[in-house]
Amino acid sequence: MTPLRLHDSMRRQKVAFEPLQPGKVGMYVCGPTPYAPAHIGHAYSAISFDTIRRALTFLGYDVTYVRNITDVEDKIIKAANEAGEDSMALAARFADDYNRDMARFGVMAPTVEPRVSTHIAQIIELIQKLVDNGSAYESEGDVYFDVETFKPYGALSGQSLDDLRAGASDRELVEKNKKSFADFALWKAAKPGEPFWESPWGKGRPGWHIECSAMTHTHLGDTFDIHGGGKDLIFPHHENEIAQSQGAYGTSTFARHWMHNGFLNFGGVKMSKSLGNVFGCGQIAEAVGGEALRFFCVKHHYRSPIDFEVEEVRSPDGTPIGVRFRSLEAADRDLEYFYVTLQKIDAFVAQGGDAGEGPTQGTDLVAKAKEALADDINSPKVMAALHEAATHANKLLAEGKGMDKQVRRRTIAQLGRDLRTVGNALGILQGDPRTYLHERRGRLVARKGVDVAKVEALLAERAAARATKDFARGDAIRGELTGLGVELLDTPQGTDWRVHDDAS
RNA sequence: GGAGCCAUAGCCAAGUGGUAAGGCAAUGGUCUGCAAAACCAUCAUUCCCCGGUUCAAAUCCGGGUGGCUCCUCCA
Numbered sequence: 001m002t003p004l005r006l007h008d009s010m011r012r013q014k015v016a017f018e019p020l021q022p023g024k025v026g027m028y029v030c031g032p033t034p035y036a037p038a039h040i041g042h043a044y045s046a047i048s049f050d051t052i053r054r055a056l057t058f059l060g061y062d063v064t065y066v067r068n069i070t071d072v073e074d075k076i077i078k079a080a081n082e083a084g085e086d087s088m089a090l091a092a093r094f095a096d097d098y099n100r101d102m103a104r105f106g107v108m109a110p111t112v113e114p115r116v117s118t119h120i121a122q123i124i125e126l127i128q129k130l131v132d133n134g135s136a137y138e139s140e141g142d143v144y145f146d147v148e149t150f151k152p153y154g155a156l157s158g159q160s161l162d163d164l165r166a167g168a169s170d171r172e173l174v175e176k177n178k179k180s181f182a183d184f185a186l187w188k189a190a191k192p193g194e195p196f197w198e199s200p201w202g203k204g205r206p207g208w209h210i211e212c213s214a215m216t217h218t219h220l221g222d223t224f225d226i227h228g229g230g231k232d233l234i235f236p237h238h239e240n241e242i243a244q245s246q247g248a249y250g251t252s253t254f255a256r257h258w259m260h261n262g263f264l265n266f267g268g269v270k271m272s273k274s275l276g277n278v279f280g281c282g283q284i285a286e287a288v289g290g291e292a293l294r295f296f297c298v299k300h301h302y303r304s305p306i307d308f309e310v311e312e313v314r315s316p317d318g319t320p321i322g323v324r325f326r327s328l329e330a331a332d333r334d335l336e337y338f339y340v341t342l343q344k345i346d347a348f349v350a351q352g353g354d355a356g357e358g359p360t361q362g363t364d365l366v367a368k369a370k371e372a373l374a375d376d377i378n379s380p381k382v383m384a385a386l387h388e389a390a391t392h393a394n395k396l397l398a399e400g401k402g403m404d405k406q407v408r409r410r411t412i413a414q415l416g417r418d419l420r421t422v423g424n425a426l427g428i429l430q431g432d433p434r435t436y437l438h439e440r441r442g443r444l445v446a447r448k449g450v451d452v453a454k455v456e457a458l459l460a461e462r463a464a465a466r467a468t469k470d471f472a473r474g475d476a477i478r479g480e481l482t483g484l485g486v487e488l489l490d491t492p493q494g495t496d497w498r499v500h501d502d503a504s
Numbered sequence: 505g506g507a508g509c510c511a512u513a514g515c516c517a518a519g520u521g522g523u524a525a526g527g528c529a530a531u532g533g534u535c536u537g538c539a540a541a542a543c544c545a546u547c548a549u550u551c552c553c554c555g556g557u558u559c560a561a562a563u564c565c566g567g568g569u570g571g572c573u574c575c576u577c578c579a
Contacts, residue, residue: 012508014520032579045579075577154507157574163506164575230579231509262509263573299517299527305510305572330516334527340541372518380518384526394542398535471537478539489540498540503529 004059004374006226007303009234009258010156014376017257019225024062026220027053028255030212030229030237031067031113034094035079038101040279040293040308041264045230047294048261048302050107051427052228055373058425066219067110068212069095071117072205077194087195088117101281104290106427114215116206120197122214123206126248127186127199135247139177141189141202147182150243152251156258157235184240186210209240216254217245227255231263262305279310279323287447288325289439291428292332298379298426299331326503333501335428336440338419341390343433344397345416355409363411365389365418369425379426386422389415444499448485455486459495462488 004017019025029049032042046067053065071091080087099109116123127143130136135149147153147161154160164182185207190196196203216224222245229238238258245254284293300306309326365385372381393415400408423429445452458477465473478488481497489496 030579039579041579043579048579157507159507159575165506232574232578235507235574261579263579265572301518303509304517307516309516327516330528337527337541344542378518380527381525384518387526391543395544398543466537469537475538482539487540490536490538491541496540500540 004056005376006257006259007376009260015257017225019061020223020256023060024064025056025226026064026066026224027056027226027228028066028068028212028216028220028224029110029227030233031069031110032095032098033070033073033075034091034098035073035076036094038094038098038281040281040284041230042098043102043105043107043281043284043293044264044297044306045261046102046107047105047297047427049228049259050102051298051302051379052226052259052377053108054425054427055377055379058422059370059373064112064220065108065110066112066114066215068215069098069113069115070208070211071095071115072195072211073116073208081193091117101285104281104285106291106294106430108427112219114219116211119211119214119218120206122218123210124187124197124199126214126217126244127210129248130186130244133248136186137179138201141204142177142185143187143201143207144178144183145186145240145243145247147180147184147243150247152246153182153243154239156242157239159235184209184236186244209237210244212237212241213244213248216241217249222249222253224255226257226259228259228261231260234260259302261302265305265307266310279325284325284328287323287443288328288332289436289443291431291436292328292335294426295335295428296328296331298428299334299383301380302377329501329503332440333503336437338386338390338423338429339431339433339436341394342416342419342429343437345393345412345419346433348397349413349416352409352412354413355406358410359407360411360414361403361407362392363389363414363418365415365422369422373425382422382426386419389419389422393419441499444501448499450485450499455481455484455497459488459497463495 005014006017007014027049031046032038049067053063056063069091071088076091077087080090083090095115103109127136130145131138131143134146136143136145154164161182187199187201187204187210188207189201190203190205194205196205216227227238227241242254284290297306307327311324311326312320313322313324315321365388368385369382372378372385375381393412396403396408396412396415420429444450458481462474462477465471465477481488482500485500487498487500489498
């Protein structure tokens with residue numbers, strides 16, 4: 001197994017990764033609170049950790065991947081009340097939507113997907129433990145974690161309680177039923193119209209942070225290997241999880257390794273509803289295809305903030321009529337290169353047959369990918385290796401000069417397999433090339449408003465002209481099609497066409 | 505006010521002490537009836553600025569400048 005180094009947010013550096021059990025990884029990632037359709041920010045985080053999970057699997061680890069669904073929460077209750085829908089039903093509906101959307105981006109289903117609503121007993125048990133050992137206290141039907149009892153508080157976010165107190169004084173004063181400003185709710189007393197469960201403290205529901213502590217304990221144990229989530233969750237969510245779990249099970253427990261992914265920004269500014277730059281998963285998938293977003297994500301390192309170029313499209317009178325996802329369109333063009341290459345390799349292999357076992361030349365893609373991923377999941381470096389491998393394959397496909405015939409055949413076939421194997425480690429290149437290319441053309445036809453019937457009529461006319469060696473007429477038709485934004489691809493098997501895509 | 509992150513070519517983006525991966529775009533070439541695709545070649549004496557440490561710095565240290573995030577719901 002490749003020795004692995006991962007960045008740890010707690011130690012603030014790359015460190016050797018040593019799982020509790022050799023060869024196995026227990027990993028917990030904070031999942032969504034489903035109260036509205038998933039947006040691109042959800043997708044980015046899900047893709048980042050799915051990539052980490054895939055990479056660890058590729059490196060030979062047996063990964064148990066737990067990603068929760070927070071289906072009991074203020075925002076859900078609010079949305080349900082507004083819609084006149086049962087909050088659990090609403091959460092279940094959006095959770096299904098979320099999973100369907102993530103699948104479009106190649107995100108695998110978690111090994112376990114626990115929900116708050118099915119872990120109430122474990123949550124109450126954990127809160128009781130904290131109350132019993134003096135880490136938490138009841139106040140008017142609420143239960144709060146007493147932050148003063150947990151000395152290491154702030155270690156992950158690098159803030160002291162004094163610093164936080166200074167920040168808090170600017171805005172909000174101490175709530176009257178809490179001992180201290182930093183204390184946070186483990187259990188909230190039910191208000192009218194809210195879902196509730198019976199507890200030793202009366203009817204109520206869990207606070208925001210406690211579910212992750214209960215779920216990690218239930219599914220991965222007191223101590224586990226990796227805890228992940230978006231950078232924004234470091235404070236207070238992850239900080240509070242640490243306090244709860246270590247308050248209950250001891251300060252040497254909980255996550256051995258913290259991983260946080262960078263944020264998605266738009267023109268250097270974070271995404272937020274008030275700025276109007278929140279884009280839905282469906283909108284993205286329709287515009288550029290789900291794999292383009294995936295490809296765009298793995299082109300960047302998971303810890304880097306990632307900037308996303310979006311351009312508003314306006315009609316001649318200035319009315320906004322849509323948006324163009326420039327960065328994703330570029331990623332889709334890049335992706336097309338790989339699928340065109342795979343298609344050519346597939347055709348070659350189908351035609352040339354399998355050359356069997358034996359030597360190959362320049363097939364170190366898998367080794368390079370392992371080395372890159374073992375260094376804190378350096379997916380951009382893997383992308384570079386993928387490009388080199390695809391270039392090599394294209395070179396061999398174009399000409400086999402000076403190379404043993406069998407070696408050439410074996411190498412091309414091996415490169416095809418390796419591109420897919422390494423692609424799988426990043427969650428890309430798993431589709432059928434023909435399907436991808438067909439769908440991509442469909443998207444471009446829609447985006448550029450190409451008249452397909454007209455293109456096909458001109459194509460037929462040109463084929464007839466070329467059959468009689470009337471090249472002048474054929475070239476005239478080519479020119480006409482170019483004017484329509486269509487490129488022709490003459491091959492020995494006939495003429496195919498594609499929509500010209502030059503970022504305009 | 506407190507905590508932290510980022511700055512690498514026209515653009516995107518790796519690289520955290522040993523002399524700048526990869527991609528897009530661009531230019532020239534090969535191939536092609538002409539094209540497209542593909543391939544080949546060229547493309548950062550230099551990594552925001554100013555000091556310092558070192559035989560050696562994009563990488564470490566100090567000081568600036570610019571951008572961003574968290575401390576409030578946020579992925």
